Amino acid sequence: MKLGNSALRILAAVIAGVVVLTILGVVLLGNYGTPGVEFYHSGLSRDTSPNVTREDFAELVAGNTGFALDLYQRVRASEGNLFFSPYSISLALAMTYAGARGPTAQEMAEVLRFTLPQERLHPAFDALDLALMAQNSENFRLNIANSIWGQIGFEFKREFLDVLAVNYGAGLRGLDFQGDPEAARVRINDWVGEQTNEKIKDLIPLGAIDTYTRLVLTNAIYFNAMWQHPFSENLTADGVFTLRDGSQVTVPMMSWPKSESIRYSKGEGYQAVELPYRDTSVAMLVILPESFEEFEAGLTVESLREIVGGLERQNVVVRMPKFRFEFPLDLTNALAGMGMPTAFTDRADFTGMADDRLFISKVLHKSFVSVDERGTEAAAATAVIMELTATLPPPINVSLDHPFIFLIHDTSTGAVLFLGRVLDPRS
Structure with missing residues (x-):
């Protein structure tokens, strides 16, 4: 035919x-082709060669370090071990800051120690990310990933999406928070797990996302590095670890088979040793105070700079415990208390993101660390959850202050399991 x-x-x-x-x-x-997820490109790709001066680069790093120690002082009252990724938190909030305006932006900049103007800050973050991940090798792995998740059909400003795409490699993925907030929560948690080698699970707990959620900004970081000078597994043996209250516990203690030439310093009230990782400039700095509480309370950018500046190569033999733990952290109250409360209220100004009024409902963080004879594995993730400012109707007050009847029933079948009345609550 x-x-x-x-x-x-x-x-x-x-x-x-x-x-x-x-x-x-x-x-x-x-x-991605993920069922139930729409992926919207800003039209721009990530800038892999950002034009950033050395001065801007150094200023960003200094500000991030200042924020890290400020936050440590805020959350150190937590019970037990403490571990978090200030870099992950700074990245997630930097993406959020891209949409902040007015007093909201001013408060965030002060708390986060963002001293560069926005047009220079975000490229500096891009340059720092790229410099860190350029060190990846067989013995050193660092993965840093960003993503933003928005309500399908909600209008976000193109300029905001462009900043995040160019400087953070973050595209907007559409989810239906209004129709199925639980499915959206699970999808974001799954992405975090994928990016952290399944070390961070359930970053966002049940109920943290609801039908008012319009945007979730996420960062995930995964780190796996081999020691330049591995500990000998044959030498690992039970040893004594003295707790803060003076009591002692028995833990597996690792040892080097011989002395190594590494950077070490000893100052007033402390020793510090730097344990290098293989094929990278990244190292673990361990500070051993004589009086832990006093030293911890006085830890500042200046004192840290003094410790690092005093490091010199010495022949050192190191013994340290193996350890592994997770640490969840809700940063909402901590950040508000540090000086950026407006971002968490209906007075927040994020009009750089969208014309509709948004505010931060929660900032959630979760971390994992494992240190053994071979090296260190660590992961962390941060989620900034943003909701639509809504005018809610006044609540209905129900005061059970006189006799009442009550029953316990099955809402699916209508079966009444218990029935009673209260005439006098005292008997």
């Missing part, structure tokens, strides 16, 4: 339409 010219033109148009729709589908879904 032969087709006429008109039929051929119609067939060609149909084929072209299918091709266009297929291309559009790929653009919407990116390379």
